[in-house]
Amino acid sequence: MACPCFAEMLSTSAPPLLDTLSRGGGHIQGGVILEENQGYVIRRTILFDNKCGFVLGENPKAPNPYVTWQFNEQDGHRDYFWGHYHNEPDMAERDLHNRAEDYQRRYYVFEVEQAPDKETYKYYSTQRPIDIGTYPKSDFNRPVHMDIYPTRQQVPGEAFQAWGAITYAQPLTEQEMRDYELRPARDNLDIRRQMDAQAQVVGKWEDAHHVPEQRRLTWFYHDFGCYVAKEYVTPEQLTTRVRSVERQAAARAHKQEKGKQPIAEQLKAAQREAQAGRGQDTLKRSAPDRGER
Structure with a gap:
């Protein structure tokens, strides 16, 4: 049997997830590992009781940074198809909900409620002071808190120094951490x-x-x-x-x-x-x- 997370055993509560991060009624994706498809990070998921659903993906470096896909789920694996690509986050989110509502009307399915992730994720800026353009700012994963230090200082419990810390409601991707030289807490x-x-x-x-x-x-x-x-x-x-x-x-x-x-x-x-x-x-x-x- 796998050992349960020791830190979880000792903690009695986790910081609440800010309601402001749930934009447009979309579900905050739970868990830690952010799923990706064709280079797009899955930011929103709507799942129905027939194991089908729709997702919204984001890839800031793609010609069309946002996409919505339909998917079928079987044995924990999802097959994505019929992508709708967009240049604006609001259009992508509107398309996600329009597709989901149309599917519900056609097939009389019910949406499966997904528990929100009550964790928050802190990342340290080790190379430069926190300022505009020095940290990821996704439309679907904005910072919820910042600690800006007056100088670069040693981080307690860590083996490095930092200029400050940025807290998110969802984990950053490996690419985002590399691009902005952030280190996770x-x-x-x-x-x-x-x-x-x-x-x-x-x-x-x-x-x-x-x-x-x-x-x-x-x-x-x-x-x-x-x-x-x-x-x-x-x-x-x-x-x-x-x-x-x-x-x-x-x-x-x-x-x-x-x-x-x-x-x-x-x-x-x-x-x-x-x-x-x-x-x-x-x-x-x-x-x-x-x-x-």
């Missing part, structure tokens, strides 16, 4: 889940290698039967350790695979290595001794 739900998953890998490795307690990044939480990152550990430290574990596992697998080669293949490989070594030695001997010139 460790308290963001997606980061907490990532750290929880990484802690399972690192914790097992630390147990197997008998890592001393003072050097461990994790501890075992017996009540839930899973590993948890220690309070002072940063996401960067955990990610670095996971990559080290993965490299060691890959090297071990390669060594085992190499050992499974037939004897004849192993002899040929050894012969090739020996010939390569002799060739380099010959080149060294044939080179002129510049000291005798």
Whole structure:
């Protein structure tokens, strides 16, 4: 059984989602992972009880930045089709609701209520002061709060400094974070889940290698039967350790695979290595001794 998010166990409430973010009656997409289709991030979803529905997507870099699609859902997978492309967000949102209402009249289906995401997502501006044009400003995911620092300062609990923090109702995409050089807070739900998953890998490795307690990044939480990152550990430290574990596992697998080669293949490989070594030695001997010139 997967370990539940430890930070979620300890929290009793989450910041309320601002009603102003729900524009035009559209549903705020719950969850952490933003779904994408053809480069468009899905910002609005209307789902019916027959597992069909409509979505609104956004891609600021596309010739037509907004699109609405119809979709069919089966086994958790959605197939999108019949796209209507738009240049203005208001037109796209109006088209989304017009298509949904027309579909309801035709097929007598009911809309499935989707629980709003009560989480908020904080991102730090590490390279420049927060100002106009220094942060993402999607029409469907506007900032709900900003903390502007007077100077670039150390962020508590993080391994970096920042000029300020911007809070959103929905998570940013990886591309948005790269474009504006923003770093997510460790308290963001997606980061907490990532750290929880990484802690399972690192914790097992630390147990197997008998890592001393003072050097461990994790501890075992017996009540839930899973590993948890220690309070002072940063996401960067955990990610670095996971990559080290993965490299060691890959090297071990390669060594085992190499050992499974037939004897004849192993002899040929050894012969090739020996010939390569002799060739380099010959080149060294044939080179002129510049000291005798």
